Amino acid sequence: MKTLFVAPTRNGVGLSSTALGLARSLERQGVRVAFLKPIAQTHEAGTDDSVHFARTLLHTHTPDPVPLSVAEDLLSQGQIEQLMEDVITLARQVVAGTGSGAEVLVAEGLALSDRNVYAGTLNAALARNLEAEVVLVSSLTGMTAATLADELEIAAQAYRRSDGSGLAGYLLNFAPRDLDFGGLMAELRTRSRVLASGEIPLLGVVAQNAALSEVRTLDVARHLGAEVLHEGDAALRRVTGTVVTGRAVRNMAHLLTPGALVVTSGDREDVVMAASLAHLSGVPLAGLLFTSNSEPEESIERLCRAALTSSLPVLKVPTNSYLTASQLSRLGGRVPHDDLERMERTLDYIADRVDVVPLGTRLRADTSGTERRLPPSAFRYELIQKARAANKRIVLPEGDEPRTVRAAIRCAEKGIARCVLLASPERVRFIAEGQGLTLPDGLEIIDPEGIRARYVEPLVELRKSKGLTAPMAEAQLEDNVVLGTLMLALGEVDGLVSGAVHTTANTVRPALQLIKTAPGSKIVSSVFFMLMPEQVLVYGDAAINPNPNAEELADIAIQSAGSAAAFGITPRIAMLSYSTGESGAGEDVEKVKAATALVHERRPDLMVDGPLQYDAASVASVGLQKAPGSPVAGRATVFIFPDLNTGNTTYKAVQRSAGVVAVGPMLQGLRKPVNDLSRGALVDDIVYTIALTAIQATQQPG
Template sequence: MTRSLFLAPVEPHAGTSLLSLGILDYVLRKTRRVGIFRPVILDQSVDKHDKTIELLLHHFHLEQTYAQTYALTTSEANELLARNQYDQLLNRIIAAYQELERRYDFVLCLGSDSNHELSLFEFNLSVEVARSIDSRVLLLSNGHGRSVDDIAATLQQIRDAFHAKGSPVIATVVNKVEPERVEEVRSGLIADLAIAADQLFVLPGDPVLASPMLREVAEQLNAEILYGSDQLDRQARRVMVIAMQMDHYLDRLTDHALLVTPGDRGEILLSAILAHQSANYPPIAGIVLTTSERPSPALARLLDGLPKIPPVLAVNSETYETATDLSRVRSHITVDSPTKIAAALQLCEQYIDGEALEKQYGQIEPRGISPRLFLYNLSQRARSNRRRIVLPEGEEERILRATEALIRDQIADITLLGDPTTIQEQVNALALDLDLSQVQIIEPGNSMRLAAYSQTLYELRKSRGLTLEQAHDLMLDVSFYGTMMVYKGDAHGMVSGATHTTAHTIRPALQFVKTRPGISIVSSVFFMCLEDRVLVYGDCAINPKPTAEQLADIAISSADTAQLFGVEPRIAMLSYSTGDSGAGEEVERVRAATELAQERRP
């Protein structure tokens, strides 16, 4: 039986994208057969796709086309209403939904998400659709700046309307509440609405989600991009109108501030860029020049020769008008905003009890371990048993972005190897929301452990002719240093390979970590997260032509690793021949390895 949930926003800008991400992230741990459905979309959303639908389709790689996600456009709906064909309108919505119902185990239905207060027609249509498709209803309210009484009065009215039509409201989410008021709002609403605690979820406002990206600022202000077109994924956390002298405003700069200043104030533009590049001032989001003035030719020539200039936008409006326009810029969670997506998922994970919600709309039968459940379980296990991981390539962009996510989600303690100044400059240049005081940074050449590590390596390898001086030189290599941290117990694991080859990464481990007792060969495995399952492939990186004995060891090690990571091991030994149809050395080697593996692990 297909389960469906009707997500009904009560006010504009309540956070449909955020909650949709959280719901699908949970459901996809149970099944890949998931669809999304919005009964009526705006006309412009046909060509310029609906942001929420586009986000869900692409982020979760859903097996559904955009055209299959809706039944009608607003023009088509209005035309049917003008002809007094309301029943026909509902029939088309139901028919489109039933197509999805036949294909999926779960369908998330999205109510109207317009930028204005819901019209009576939009509200009544949501109520009627939820009843017609027999969907449970989840209400979503915008609690920002509102009293408990105000929120409760609106929600009670909406709940009564759905119940009157026979569509039960199973839970309510109140989003964007001031963080210090979350408990006050939650306890007040539970009392006022007379609902169970597991039917109400209150989410605090999040500055990452509330702050627009520079790309959104440029689009909504129709601004000209003078510099930094490749850095428009920066977020503007605060708007600062700058009209004072340099000495007075510099000390007021904050992280991710968007500066607004008249276009003829070249000294402010230049000093702001230099402050952004300086290690002594926080990185800014960008600069908006107003009043249709642009940098003079001499200043433009100077700026063209400077590195790492933050985004500089230009508009024709006056400064005050521009500041007012900026206050109206809306922030969206889009496909190209991974930081916002991660923040949204983390917020839902922290404040919404997925299991309690699932009990309300009907349990979904899991279909084996899905890739999303696999990754989720890993994250949960890592959080509950937090370990220190060393990342030798600490100056590399992908490593720093991964560190940002790991620290934000509290998955692991991180040690970065590299030059602290270079790492800080990279964090600033990438506009990462990463507090490096929460990260251990070690430069091997300046490490207090260098001498002890060198001595240990010398003792382990002196029988092979290694001198203490050579051991010292090797320990300056980040791969050797990181591996020694694991060997000595100063880290629990190492992840490398972003810029180094496999051979360079594993060479130190082969030299002094060695294999565990009973295993004759070092091997590797790949976890392949496919559409509907997780497979473990071994060995695809180290042993090009193992013997039968080694192949049996690889199979057993791969099975143990799979089980350790929560994947039920069922071993398939691969050769170019299937069954008994082939013969030859390669086939016989695989057959012999299979027999050995079965003997050791009946």
């Protein structure tokens, strides 16, 4: 396993987020990554920040680091070799704990500070003892090209091995938005031999992004030790700016924007009422913070109660407005352990700007010739990239549903798909403004009231064999799902996503009537992409068919294998049952046996085995014991459940109990792509389903 040691060149370079972002970038390339923080960064009790986020967001088997107090004691006693032995033991635990054959270990060094003057020398020793290639991290904050060149030269000398190896590349953080990149690189190469020679390649330049520093109202309350008068959405709302009220409302009302934290004394009734009115008008303020232990008097509180007792966080502190603002300015950039959303966005932002291609020659020896296990981050990344390349037009019948509006905006901004919202444009604008969002120019909104009439005749023509009349067609087209499905049938859009407020039957029934099954498909089924900690698995069918017979089960298996392959997952199909091989008998087991035989007969190119119990299919040691010689046991990537009861229960149990993201259900077997959402779908779920649909549209020309 190759080790990359991420080391800072000076203080304040954003070391932890960069190390984790590098790990995510490697994962996106299909590289199996492990993470290690050899020595704790601080003396604080509890889990180290990097270790916590590696476990929760990268899902790595990361051991606790050597406590900083222990490391300092060993260093003070001259026992650096003992410290290195302890670190090597941790590295071996990482390798043993992964269980999946990690190819790259990303190890994060100690961040430099005034407190740990020994950190630079210790980092060099750690890199050497871990036999690591070093990735240097520097910052462009307040740096000239000359200073940066000297800094990188000194660091290169510290980490270069005697044979000249040891340097994998360098990353530059906190670049100003107006950076003259070409000029900077030209001057660096002029001043630095190590950069001019190409010995240490540039792996990325990460620009400053104020949005990544936005704290939650909850973090403000913790930092100030504030009394929480009303919690509201304190754990969800983020502070984009602070409004300290010293002026009349007419002079500061324009500052009451989404994310504003209003700091005021409770006796400023005009400010309290203005903030309350802004909140009730749909402006998602970060919160209302009363200073000097003050609160609004009773009549004002009663007048504003609808706002002060809803989702608007309301806090109180004993300090005056000036001291409170001063304390707020000292709120650090450290991400709290429970703010996973912020760190997730930070890692994605860094990973988007890291280029691991220059590391290829160092990593290729470890990754070539092996079957790829697609990790969740790589799956999501490739999903978005493929959807962008597809550039498909996807209709969303639930066009004024708030989550759907937000998802459509995100898809437009990221170029994931050309979404079409079926809804009143005025209603969509109202929904967007209420969430503090702006509708992008590229987002298409079609008022169904203005177009229904022209679809009556095409619907009658499609359903004339069923005796459909014009009045009946008009009535059916009142349902936006039917309208959107007809648009898809006529080729006006490339796919449809619905289900945020509709049932599966409401979404699937019009598709079966108007879209029909694809050539060669006898059944419509579904799969979920289960984003397990180490790889993505495919579960089918967990949403559509209650009790498929053997022939239908075989069709589901073949369809699911095709879906897996289409999204970069090597299909190894496990036909699941309560029995493995010949160990059990019964009608249900015989059905799975017959279905397995049919898959072998119809698609001899596919790796399939069954009946297999879930543990025999998924756990290597159990598979070796229960089904020795099986090409699937212990290595399955596609799990075919014998009935809907089993499939739906299992996917939800795994999703909820293990905290696994389930993308889908994605429907299979239709002539054109129609996909259903869970009514509890999050915005991200909708975005990924839209991306899935766009990619399907490239595979189903209709």
